[in-house]
Amino acid sequence: MSTYVLKRIITIVPIFLLTTLLTFGMINLSPVDPAEAYFAAAHIQATDEMLEQKRHEFGLDQPLFIQYVNALIKICQFDFGISYVTNKPVWEEISSRMPATIQLTIGSLLIAILVSVPIGFLAGIKKNSGIDHFSRFLSFIGASIPSFWLGYLFIFFFSVKLDLFPVEGTGTWKHLILPSVTLAFPLIALYTRLLRASVLENLQESYVLFARTRGIHEKIIMGKHVLRIAISPMITGLGMNLGNLMTGAVIVEAVFSWPGFGRLFIDAIFNRDVPVIQGYVLLAAGLFLISNLIVDLIQLYIDPRISRKERQYQ
Amino acid sequence: MLNPKNKKRFLLMSVMVLILSMALLGCSIESVENEKSESTTESDNMITFAWPRDIGELNPHIYNPSQLFAQSMLYEPLVSYQDGGELKPQLAESWEISEDGKEYLFHLRQDVKFTDGSNFNAEIVKKNFDAILANVDLHSWLGFISKIDQTEVIDEYTFKLTLTESYYPTIQELAVVRPVRFLGEAGFPQDGDTSKGIEKPVGTGPWVLDEYKADEFAVFKRNEDYWGELPSIEKIKVKVIPDAETRVLAFEKGDLDVVYGEGVIGIDSFKQLESTGSYGSSISEPVATRQLVMNTNKEQLSDVRVRQALHYGFNKQAMVEGVTSGLEEKADYILPTNFPYTSNLDATKVDYNVEKAKQLLDEAGWKLPKGKNIREKDGKPLEIELMYNSAESIQKTMAETLQSEWTGLGVKLNIVGVELTTQVERFKANEFDMNFFSNYGAPYDPHTFVNIVATEGFGFREAISAYSNKEELLNQIAEVKQTTDENERQELYTEILGSLQEQGAIVPVSYIKKIAVYQKNVSNFTFPANRDEHPFTGISIKK
Numbered sequence: 001m002s003t004y005v006l007k008r009i010i011t012i013v014p015i016f017l018l019t020t021l022l023t024f025g026m027i028n029l030s031p032v033d034p035a036e037a038y039f040a041a042a043h044i045q046a047t048d049e050m051l052e053q054k055r056h057e058f059g060l061d062q063p064l065f066i067q068y069v070n071a072l073i074k075i076c077q078f079d080f081g082i083s084y085v086t087n088k089p090v091w092e093e094i095s096s097r098m099p100a101t102i103q104l105t106i107g108s109l110l111i112a113i114l115v116s117v118p119i120g121f122l123a124g125i126k127k128n129s130g131i132d133h134f135s136r137f138l139s140f141i142g143a144s145i146p147s148f149w150l151g152y153l154f155i156f157f158f159s160v161k162l163d164l165f166p167v168e169g170t171g172t173w174k175h176l177i178l179p180s181v182t183l184a185f186p187l188i189a190l191y192t193r194l195l196r197a198s199v200l201e202n203l204q205e206s207y208v209l210f211a212r213t214r215g216i217h218e219k220i221i222m223g224k225h226v227l228r229i230a231i232s233p234m235i236t237g238l239g240m241n242l243g244n245l246m247t248g249a250v251i252v253e254a255v256f257s258w259p260g261f262g263r264l265f266i267d268a269i270f271n272r273d274v275p276v277i278q279g280y281v282l283l284a285a286g287l288f289l290i291s292n293l294i295v296d297l298i299q300l301y302i303d304p305r306i307s308r309k310e311r312q313y314q
Numbered sequence: 315m316l317n318p319k320n321k322k323r324f325l326l327m328s329v330m331v332l333i334l335s336m337a338l339l340g341c342s343i344e345s346v347e348n349e350k351s352e353s354t355t356e357s358d359n360m361i362t363f364a365w366p367r368d369i370g371e372l373n374p375h376i377y378n379p380s381q382l383f384a385q386s387m388l389y390e391p392l393v394s395y396q397d398g399g400e401l402k403p404q405l406a407e408s409w410e411i412s413e414d415g416k417e418y419l420f421h422l423r424q425d426v427k428f429t430d431g432s433n434f435n436a437e438i439v440k441k442n443f444d445a446i447l448a449n450v451d452l453h454s455w456l457g458f459i460s461k462i463d464q465t466e467v468i469d470e471y472t473f474k475l476t477l478t479e480s481y482y483p484t485i486q487e488l489a490v491v492r493p494v495r496f497l498g499e500a501g502f503p504q505d506g507d508t509s510k511g512i513e514k515p516v517g518t519g520p521w522v523l524d525e526y527k528a529d530e531f532a533v534f535k536r537n538e539d540y541w542g543e544l545p546s547i548e549k550i551k552v553k554v555i556p557d558a559e560t561r562v563l564a565f566e567k568g569d570l571d572v573v574y575g576e577g578v579i580g581i582d583s584f585k586q587l588e589s590t591g592s593y594g595s596s597i598s599e600p601v602a603t604r605q606l607v608m609n610t611n612k613e614q615l616s617d618v619r620v621r622q623a624l625h626y627g628f629n630k631q632a633m634v635e636g637v638t639s640g641l642e643e644k645a646d647y648i649l650p651t652n653f654p655y656t657s658n659l660d661a662t663k664v665d666y667n668v669e670k671a672k673q674l675l676d677e678a679g680w681k682l683p684k685g686k687n688i689r690e691k692d693g694k695p696l697e698i699e700l701m702y703n704s705a706e707s708i709q710k711t712m713a714e715t716l717q718s719e720w721t722g723l724g725v726k727l728n729i730v731g732v733e734l735t736t737q738v739e740r741f742k743a744n745e746f747d748m749n750f751f752s753n754y755g756a757p758y759d760p761h762t763f764v765n766i767v768a769t770e771g772f773g774f775r776e777a778i779s780a781y782s783n784k785e786e787l788l789n790q791i792a793e794v795k796q797t798t799d800e801n802e803r804q805e806l807y808t809e810i811l812g813s814l815q816e817q818g819a820i821v822p823v824s825y826i827k828k829i830a831v832y833q834k835n836v837s838n839f840t841f842p843a844n845r846d847e848h849p850f851t852g853i854s855i856k857k
Contacts, residue, residue, distance in 0.1 A: 032735075050451065085378050087510075097529070152559055160567045167564040168555055169530060257555045259529035266556075267367070271378075272735060 008296055012289050019285040020075060024068050027278055034058055037272035038084045075282060081275030085267070090279040094261050100170060101260030104253070105245045107180035108187065109238070115184070116191035120234070121227055123192065124199025135192045142189025151182045151255035168257035179256040183249055187241060191234050198230040205229075232299060239295025243288035247280070359855060360549040361571045361836065364561045366578065368554050369532045372515035372523060374495040375446055375508045382491045382846035384552070387534055388517035389495035392420055392439075393488045395757035395844045397599075399654030401485055405434065405496065405518065406473075415480030415798040416463075422471040426541045428498030430516045436473040440465050441506070442496045443475070449509045453493050457765065457795070458484040480796045482803060483761040486654065490757055491846040520545050521850075529554055546854040562587065565831065572839070574830040574849050576601070581639050587831050594832045597641060598841035600650035600825030602755040604642065604708075606700075606716075607773070608819045610780030612747050614698055618780075619678040621818030625664045627671035628719040634824040637711045641829060645822035648815050653759050655807040661815040671723050682724045689724035697726040700748040701740060704731030709750050712823065741773035749773070752826060755845040764791045764810055774820075781817050 035054035055061055059070060074081070080090035123135035158178060159167045165178050202208065203226065211221045250262035261280065268276035370380035374389040392406040403409075406420040426434035443465040446453055453459045464476040477484065488494055497508065498516030515523050520542065524535040534550045553570070555561045562583045564570050573579055579587075588595045608615045608624070615621055634644045647659045680689040680696050689696040700716065702709035713729040720727050732740070740746050751773075753763045767774040768791040778784055787810060794806040814820055830849065832839055835856045842849050 037735075152563070155560065155563045160563055163567070167567055167569055168560055169553070254557045255560055257530075257553070257557065257560060259554075263529070263556055 004300070005297065008293060012293065015289060016285065017072075020072055020282060021068070023278055023281045023285070024071055027274060028064065032272050032274060034060060034084075034274045037274055080279035080282070083268075083276050084273045085271050085276075090275045093264060093276065094279055094283060097259060097261040097264055100258060101246055101249060101253070101262065103176065104179055104183065104249055104258055104260060105242070107176045108183035108245060109242070111180050111184040112187035112191060113238075116188045116195060116234075117231070119188075120192040120195025121199055121222075121230075124196040124230070125203070125222060125226075127200065132196070135196060139189040139193050142185045142187075145185065147182055147186065148251045148255050150185055151179070151252060154178045154182055155255075170259060179249075179252050179258055182255070183245065183252045187245075190241075191237060194234045194237055195230060198233050199226060202226045202230045228302060232302060235295055235298055235302065239292045240288075242291035242294075243284065246287050247284040358857065359547055360551055361547050361850070361853060361855065362551045362553060362569065363572045363574065364553045364555040364564060364570050364578075365575075366554070366556050366558075366561075368529050369526070369552060371511065373508060373512045374497050374517065375442075375449075375493040377492060380492075383848040384532070384534075385495070386491045386519070386842075386844075386847040387521040387550070387850070388515055388519045388523065389491075389497070390517065390519050391489050391491075391495050392422075393485055395486065395489035397843045398652055398657075399486075399756065399843075401489065404489075409485065411485075411798075413798070415482065415796070416477045418475040418477070418484060419468070420473045420475070422473060423541065424471050426518050427539055428500070428516050428518055429522050429537060429539075430498045430500035432499045434496065434498075434518050435470050436467040437470075438496060438499060439473045440467050441499075441502070443494075445497075445502070445506055445508045446493050448507060452509060456487055456490065456493070457481060457761070458487050459494075480798055482795060482797065486757055486761070489844060491844070521550065524549065545850065546852075547850065550850055558583070565593075568833065571836050571855070572830065572832045572849075572853075574828065574832075576826065576828050578829070579831075581641055584641065584829050584831065585639050592834065594834060594836060594839070596830050596839060596841070598828040598830075599652050600643065600645075601828055601845045602752045602759075602826045603645050603647070603649055604823045604826055605648060605751045605753070606821040606823055607741075607749045607751050607777055608821070609744065609747055609749075609777045610819050611744060611776060612698075613694075614696055615747065615819075616780040617678045618818055619674045620680065620696075621821075622664070623671040623674035623678070623723065624720065624725065625818055625821050626667045626674065627723045627725075628716055629666045630823065631666070633712060633715045633719075637708055637715065638824065642708075642824040642826055645825045648811060648820050648822045649753060649760050649763060650755075650825050653756060655804050656760055656811065658804075658808060659815075660808050660812045668722065675723060675725075680724075687721070687724060688726045695726060696724065697728065698747045699728045699730055701730050701732055701737055701746050702750055703734050703737050705734065706750075712750075742771055744773060744776040746773075750823075755826075757844050760807060760811065761795060764794065764807075767791065767814065778814070778817070778819050781813075781819070783813060783817075787813060 033051075033055075035051045035058065038054055038058075039050065059067055062070075078091050080094075082088065083090050083093055086093060119131065119135045119138065123129075123132040126132060155167055155178065158164045165174050169175055208221060208226060211225060212218075247262070247265075249258070249260060250266060252258065253260045253262040254266060261283075264276060265280045267273070268280065365381065365383070367381060368379065369384035370378070372384060372388060373380055374385055390405050392404060393409075394402050394404040396402050403423075405423055405426060407423050408421045410419040411417070412419075420439075422434065422436060422439065428434060428438075432438070443462070446459065447462060447465070450460055458477065458481050461477045461479055461481050462475060463478045464474075466474040466476070468474050475484075496518060497512060498518070501512045501514055501516035502508065503511060503513055518541070520537050520540045521534040522537045523532065525531075525533040531554060532552045534552070536545050536548050538544070553564070555564060558579050561570070561573055562579050565573050565587070584595070587593055608621050610616050610621070631644045634642055646663045647656070647661060649656045649659070651657050651659060675689060675696075679691045681691070682689050700713050702713045704710065710729075710731060713727075713731075717727040717729050737749065741749050741751070753759050753766075766772045767778070768788050769775060775788075778787075781787065790806050790810050794803055794810065797803045797806065815822070828841055828845075830839055830841070836853065837856055838852045838854050839849065840852055842851070
């Protein structure tokens with residue numbers, strides 16, 4: 001078990017290295033000249049000498065390989081460089097906005113789980129019932145409405161018309177509701193369907209039949225056995241989406257003026273603030289890797305078959 | 315040792331605890347701060363206003379990410395730019411300019427204090443100038459900065475600026491929002507180098523920063539010791555709302571009192587808010603001209619008759635009205651006429667005339683071959699490319715309109731949407747046929763515009779290569795900045811701007827304006843004459 005966890009953690013290292021290489025490569029392939037971008041962001045009319053000097057300062061006149069190794073060493077020390085626009089360290093810029101984004105992510109994840117688990121589960125065990133139809137409707141809506149539009153609709157109805165929630169900003173739990181629900185909506189659609197399909201599949205499994213013949217109460221079979229196994233694909237989905245949520249809240253953050261790092265990223269793109277873009281991409285990659293690791297560990301705990309299989313190989 | 319099952323439990327618990335603690339941490343910090351801010355910021359006599367970006371560091375000597383309007387609330391210039399380009403005393407009571415136009419003597423106001431309690435005097439003016447001059451490269455875009463030879467304290471309230479050569483726009487450039495505004499002693503860092511940051515924002519202006527939360531809001535309160543007329547509003551709250559639609563919704567809900575700026579909300583939203591009749595709204599005087607720049611280096615556009623034909627060949631009035639819903643005004647001149655030296659521009663007004671356009675093209679040798687839609691000359695079709703900023707819907711729609719209008723003349727217009735940075739780069743590198751441009755506006759023009767036209771590497775100088783009087787124009791532009799004779803200067807400007815326009819490479823399209831929408835209880839809203847300044851002078855709230 002612990003060797004499995006260790007192995008799992010070690011596999012992260014080469015993947016992360018590959019990510020840094022890809023990020024570095026892509027940034028180098030883009031037509032943006034960091035020196036020019038630097039002066040453009042500061043609104044300075046740069047002469048050729050000034051550009052040369054900046055390129056030297058950024059180390060852009062060195063061979064690509066050396067540049068990459070230098071960048072890698074810095075990344076390992078959480079040094080992503082200095083933002084061209086604010087002249088502050090990128091890590092400081094990102095980490096100061098991290099709490100807001102984490103808050104939003106957790107809020108929407110909680111809502112997504114609280115809504116989709118009961119609906120998906122009930123829709124699965126009561127196929128073609130009212131709740132099943134409702135879950136189908138919810139899924140279609142959730143999968144097809146773009147989140148920025150949903151955000152505007154929520155603001156218009158619940159904030160401007162009904163005055164239940166604030167339009168924008170942070171502070172109280174009320175501020176968190178609308179952006180979280182907006183962000184959670186497509187997830188609800190996805191998880192409900194995933195869980196429903198998985199429950200239906202598990203109901204056909206022989207362990208359910210066996211449990212029934214043993215005379216175990218239906219509620220226990222459903223709650224303790226079926227749900228526990230059926231929820232597994234949903235947790236995988238969660239893992240895939242955790243990284244997505246953290247980094248994909250860009251639009252929702254803009255619509256609700258949420259001060260997370262998604263907005264920082266948008267500004268960085270418009271200003272061609274290369275260090276911030278690079279830092280953000282690496283952070284996103286890191287988050288994906290870590291969230292997938294967490295999911296794997298949770299899976300290990302929930303589905304005993306996985307750890308049993310692991311033990312066989314040891 | 316833990317058994318495997320307990321280990322798993324322990325692991326899961328740790329993960330959960332970590333996630334929950336992060337969430338709780340986030341919530342608790344936020345809510346405490348919020349309670350604090352809500353209790354102190356709300357006030358009856360307060361105006362709430364939205365801005366797309368955070369106000370920034372409020373360093374008077376630095377650019378991005380500080381926001382101009384916010385800098386102008388705290389810091390004041392020696393000279394202020396007023397309606398019609400009038401330059402009025404602000405922190406300087408008066409000034410004298412030597413015969414040769416090189417020496418400027420400023421007599422400073424004696425009743426001005428910084429918000430840290432220190433006096434505004436010649437010493438601090440010099441200290442600010444020296445901090446700016448320590449980073450000349452950073453500020454060399456502003457003409458007079460790189461011409462400064464010496465800064466001197468003559469006596470406590472007299473400051474002298476000596477230039478290396480005569481440069482008339484000096485006084486006008488002193489009115490810009492940055493970098494020549496004044497930071498108090500307490501704001502300076504130990505080494506005096508403000509380019510790396512300031513200790514705190516200390517100015518002489520009518521507003522003081524009261525509360526600030528990065529990326530969320532800033533509250534400015536009235537500077538009760540302000541030397542000039544005290545604002546009637548006690549506080550201004552600036553909310554950071556990056557999204558234009560959200561700004562409109564927040565305004566409709568009543569969370570905002572004022573929405574103001576250029577392009578801060580969509581044209582449709584402005585029209586819709588205006589049509590409800592529940593709000594006040596206004597549109598400013600022109601702040602800049604939207605221009606179409608033709609590259610005379612390109613063979614098709616090297617003939618002045620072709621350029622003029624294109625100008626005659628589209629219905630400007632209808633296009634501007636249609637595309638901007640009347641928020642912009644059809645432009646007859648390459649600079650708005652409310653700028654200094656631009657009021658009596660002498661250039662032919664070009665009215666929509668398709669027949670004349672066709673005739674001019676025929677005369678230029680571009681004939682329409684039988685059975686074809688595109689004119690040709692020596693077997694080459696009359697094909698032109700127009701570059702526009704793909705993020706700007708006005709440019710895009712105008713490009714499409716021009717494309718359809720000019721097709722009627724037998725001109726094939728290819729329109730290409732590019733990112734702003736690419737647009738600027740291609741313009742500078744002279745890799746374009748036709749491009750959209752707009753001038754800087756008050757208080758930078760007309761001298762900055764003609765300077766851009768004359769300077770290599772900005773796009774214009776290369777674009778007007780085929781002008782028969784190019785050399786003469788460049789000489790005139792060099793001369794106009796140095797002349798100390800007001801009448802001569804006016805004559806030169808009239809000639810330069812008139813000639814630039816007559817030759818048809820710069821086509822005025824529309825005058826860009828600012829908009830404002832405000833709640834009914836907001837009164838005395840006025841647009842600042844200086845394009846970059848805040849609009850809160852004189853604003854009040856009816857209770």
